[in-house]
Amino acid sequence: MDSGSLLLLVLAIGLVAFMFFSSRRRMQKQKLEQEEKARQTVPGAEVLLQGGLYGTIVEYDGVDLDKRARVEIAPGVIIEVHSQAVLRVVDPAEGVVTEDEFIAAEESEAEYVAGVADGDITSISDDRRVALGKDDPEHVAERDDKDRPQA
Numbered sequence: 001m002d003s004g005s006l007l008l009l010v011l012a013i014g015l016v017a018f019m020f021f022s023s024r025r026r027m028q029k030q031k032l033e034q035e036e037k038a039r040q041t042v043p044g045a046e047v048l049l050q051g052g053l054y055g056t057i058v059e060y061d062g063v064d065l066d067k068r069a070r071v072e073i074a075p076g077v078i079i080e081v082h083s084q085a086v087l088r089v090v091d092p093a094e095g096v097v098t099e100d101e102f103i104a105a106e107e108s109e110a111e112y113v114a115g116v117a118d119g120d121i122t123s124i125s126d127d128r129r130v131a132l133g134k135d136d137p138e139h140v141a142e143r144d145d146k147d148r149p150q151a
Contacts, residue, residue, distance in 0.1 A: 037088065038062030040089040041069075041086055042060065045089050047089050048090050049085050055071035055079070057072075057086075058070040058071060058078055060086070064083075071086075
């Protein structure tokens, strides 16, 4: 083998290695973008569909992409599309409650209802006291002193 053939072989191997690593990096980037899109694609988010339609997500399963997504394209007009037809999220939904936040809110509501039923919470000030964790006797005595009329 002469030096020209060896140089050509090294160059070909280098090009194949570059293509391999470049392709892996691009695939990882696409995967991260898909995960971000799935995280943002929640009910209430405005999206652009591949057909050029804009709509608001009503139902979407980011885990099982074989399920249909339901998108409202006009008030009261809901269409079903393949979940991969969602091209991108135009306006992420703000104030949308995640499942974990919903479960925490349900637990908090159950505690509140139990507090009302037990008679622990009878007014807004009691509600604030419980929320702030000021159930100790010192805070109760402080509150009682403030509520008494001054002579």
